[in-house]
Each structure stands twice: as structure tokens, then as C-alpha cells.
Amino acid sequence: MALTLDDIRAAQTRVSPHVLNTPFVPSRTLSDICGCEVFLKFENLQFTASFKERGALNKLAQLDTDERRRGVLAVSAGNHAQGVAYHAQRMGIPATIVMPKFTPAVKVERTRAFGANVVLHGATFDDAREHGMRLVAEQGFVLVHPYDDPQVAAGQGTIAMEMLAAQPDLDAMVIAVGGGGMIAGMAVAAKALKPGIKMFGVQTERFPAVFNAKRGTDHASGTATIAEGIAVKSPGAGNVEIVRSLVDDCVLVSEADIERSILMLLEIEKTVVEGAGAACLAALLAHRELFSGLRVGLVLCGGNIDPLVLAGIIERGMVRSGRLARITVSVRDVPGALASLTRVLADNSANIEEVHHQRAFTALSAQYTEVDVVVQTRNAAHIQELVAALVAEGFDARVH
The missing domain is CATH 3.40.50.1100 (Rossmann fold)
Structure with missing residues (x-):
């Protein structure tokens, strides 16, 4: 190059x-x-x-009158697409963008919002690129390559x-x-x-x-x-x-x-x-x-x-850093058991996000149920403090 x-x-x-x-x-x-x-x-x-705006604009700014009239085509997973579409719209150049089918929706919609004709094709960038090359050959677009x-x-x-x-x-x-x-x-x-x-x-x-x-x-x-x-x-x-x-x-x-x-x-x-x-x-x-x-x-x-x-x-990330935890607790299936469980969590400064009872899919005896509790915590040490507090209150508790 x-x-x-x-x-x-x-x-x-x-x-x-x-x-x-x-x-x-x-x-x-x-x-x-x-x-x-x-x-x-x-x-x-x-x-x-x-x-990506930088490279796209530098290319568009050097097109001659005939090339601008023919319009441009770009193949992109999203960012190059938006750069080409935005600056082409600003410069009055028709733009067609070919993207893989699984491009994040936010990138697809923003590209369309800049006035480009978006074509979704193929599962990968390379599939989309092959289709884009066919369109260039068939319709005479000027290729604005994302990197080459x-x-x-x-x-x-x-x-x-x-x-x-x-x-x-x-x-x-x-x-x-x-x-x-x-x-x-x-x-x-x-x-x-x-x-x-x-x-x-x-x-x-x-x-x-x-x-x-x-x-x-x-x-x-x-x-x-x-x-x-x-x-x-x-x-x-x-x-x-x-x-x-x-x-x-x-x-x-x-x-x-x-x-x-x-x-x-x-x-x-x-x-x-x-x-x-x-x-x-x-x-x-x-x-x-x-x-x-x-x-x-x-x-x-x-x-x-x-x-x-x-x-x-x-x-x-919150899970990895110990700020979110899922604790499974075995409790007797009787009135007040869940209240006792949540009291222990509250007393130890854990904020409950989710609670899920599991009765059918468990090997516990029929008198017991499993409760999955997702809690917000301070760190990994705080999670271990919660488990210890639950065990001290007679619960069988483990962290996933």
C-alpha cells in the first residue's frame, strides 16, 4: 500500500x-x-x-462528479456504514450499505436514519462483502472499502x-x-x-x-x-x-x-x-x-x-466482581419460612433482586423447597458473610 x-x-x-x-x-x-x-x-x-467517519469522508471528498452521480456502496458491520451514510447524505451522494444479517440493530437503524439503502445479507462480514462486490459489478457503484x-x-x-x-x-x-x-x-x-x-x-x-x-x-x-x-x-x-x-x-x-x-x-x-x-x-x-x-x-x-x-x-460484570450473587437456599415449605430467609438477608445488608421457588425440580423431600435468591452485594466477602449468616440460622445455603 x-x-x-x-x-x-x-x-x-x-x-x-x-x-x-x-x-x-x-x-x-x-x-x-x-x-x-x-x-x-x-x-x-x-x-x-x-x-470510521475519517476514512469514509477522505474517500468521498475525492470522488469526481461522475462517481458522485453513480453513488457509493460500502460493506460494513456498522461503524463504517454510518460514517459513509452520514457524510454521503451531507454531500448529496446516494449510498448503499451491505451489512451482515446479524449486525446489531442499533447500527442498522442508525445507518438507515442517515438516508442509506441498507441491504442485509449473509451471516458474516465476508458473506456480506461478496454480495457487495456483485452489486458493485452489476450496478456501477463506487466502492468505499472499510479498510483496504x-x-x-x-x-x-x-x-x-x-x-x-x-x-x-x-x-x-x-x-x-x-x-x-x-x-x-x-x-x-x-x-x-x-x-x-x-x-x-x-x-x-x-x-x-x-x-x-x-x-x-x-x-x-x-x-x-x-x-x-x-x-x-x-x-x-x-x-x-x-x-x-x-x-x-x-x-x-x-x-x-x-x-x-x-x-x-x-x-x-x-x-x-x-x-x-x-x-x-x-x-x-x-x-x-x-x-x-x-x-x-x-x-x-x-x-x-x-x-x-x-x-x-x-x-x-457485577457477578464477576461479587456485587451480584445467586444463592440457593433449602427451606421448609411452611408459612413464614420465606420471611425468615429475607429477614436474614436484610439484616446483613443484601438487597434482593429476584426470588424463585423450586418445588417440582428438586431432590429434596416434599416438606422442603429450594429458593433461588438473586441479591445485590458489596463484594465476594459479603457473599460469604451472607451464606454464613444463613447457615447460622439453620438454612442450607450455597452460592452458584
Whole structure:
């Protein structure tokens, strides 16, 4: 891929009047937790809640009159779709967006709200891409590729320029990687402006194509991830070349790492990110030894997460941290037994969320019933205090 700092500077001139120069600020709390100086680039604050606007706009701004008349087509899991749709609408260019069928509804509806014709096709990004290529060939659309295009990568590279302008003493940047457009553009810009800076790519364990290319491994790709924005099996060939030459290392993170990071950013920074947007923080938490003592810039690349998925992550995070527990208690099936149980929980400062009686599906004698109680708690120690208090009152209690 022929991509230079001059290309990225030209892209910055085109896009800067129309996208946010998003905040890039330190996080004292995350720095203490991660053992390095953490700076956050809030790309989730862009109008479409993603960095993808930059590359899409840089591409659209260079179309000639005939290309604008023919209209554009993009294949996207959501964020690139919104960036293309929004700026195409703003510029009066017809846009068709092809998305996998299982794209989160919030991304589909927002893309339609920007005036694009949305086509849902296939179970994966690669299925949708194949269909999109057929439409381009049949109907003459101009393809706006989400990552395998130097003009798109140049637009994404403007992120690195803003980060170094705000914090010139950065030691490293950590970037989520799917198709590789963002890390390619950012690596070209950052290494040209500051050759000694370290560039790290992050992928999910379920979609490790760029990691494989960088490390020479052959980890298999999966079928689903909470970070669907970087769920790409076939990254851009030009982007991979740049990763091999300019990126210092790539790391993998688990689904649990990403969920934890989404919740930490919500609780600590009061900001909502999607799975891909949390991947860089997940890397700091999972690979602390790589970043110890460094000044590290993270790109919170997107915030388009399905509210139901976010609710599930919050609840699961509360379970992992000991703030939500399900306790099964065996009680005599007589009047007042449940009242006695809830009294013990109340006396020990547990707030009850759910109560479920189980009479039929149990091996207990007919005189007893099982009660599942979901309670809000302070921490894991508090849960054990509750169990001990229940046992002291004669209940048979266990935690799931």
C-alpha cells in the first residue's frame, strides 16, 4: 500500500472541518490500575460514534462528479456504514450499505436514519462483502472499502497526528485491528512523526488474522465475538504489509478481557464503548509487562453497542466482581419460612433482586423447597458473610 505522511496530512486538511478533533486526555485511575500512564482518545464521541467517519469522508471528498452521480456502496458491520451514510447524505451522494444479517440493530437503524439503502445479507462480514462486490459489478457503484483502500487508511491516520499533537511525549499507541486500515494509517503517521514510538495492534482471540500475519502463527478464526467491529477474517493486504514493517507487535485478548474493559470504561470514565472500542484497554490489562512504565495512548474507536448487550455485560460484570450473587437456599415449605430467609438477608445488608421457588425440580423431600435468591452485594466477602449468616440460622445455603 503506497501511503505516506503527505497523504495523511492532505486527509487531515479534508476531514478536519467536518469531524471532531476528539479529546485525548490522561486517565489517572486507569493509569494506577494498569501500571503505565494511560491516555484515552475518545473517538466514540464522533457524531456517528466511531473513528470510521475519517476514512469514509477522505474517500468521498475525492470522488469526481461522475462517481458522485453513480453513488457509493460500502460493506460494513456498522461503524463504517454510518460514517459513509452520514457524510454521503451531507454531500448529496446516494449510498448503499451491505451489512451482515446479524449486525446489531442499533447500527442498522442508525445507518438507515442517515438516508442509506441498507441491504442485509449473509451471516458474516465476508458473506456480506461478496454480495457487495456483485452489486458493485452489476450496478456501477463506487466502492468505499472499510479498510483496504489507501485513501480510507489515510483518513484514519489523522487520529495519530492529533494524538501526537496533544501528547508529543507518548511512548506507545495501542490500536484495535480488524481489517487493518486504522493501524496502517496511524502507524505511517506516527512512525514518520516520531520514529521511536511503539505501535501495538490488538485483536480478539476469535479473529486473529493480522496477529497471525505479524507473529507467523496460524490461530483459527471463530464465528462470533463481542467485538464485531474487528471481526475480520481477511484483512487488507496492503495494511498487513504496513503492520509487518511498522507495527512493533500484535497481541490477542479474550472475550472476558473485552467485557471487563467495557465495564471499567463505563464505571471509571463514564463513557460507553463497543467491544472493539474496549480492546485496547483489554490489551493493557492482559499484557501488563509490555506497557509497564510507558506513556500509552489508547483509541476508544467506537461506542455503538447494542443496549441489551451492554446491559448483559453490566450484569455479568457485577457477578464477576461479587456485587451480584445467586444463592440457593433449602427451606421448609411452611408459612413464614420465606420471611425468615429475607429477614436474614436484610439484616446483613443484601438487597434482593429476584426470588424463585423450586418445588417440582428438586431432590429434596416434599416438606422442603429450594429458593433461588438473586441479591445485590458489596463484594465476594459479603457473599460469604451472607451464606454464613444463613447457615447460622439453620438454612442450607450455597452460592452458584
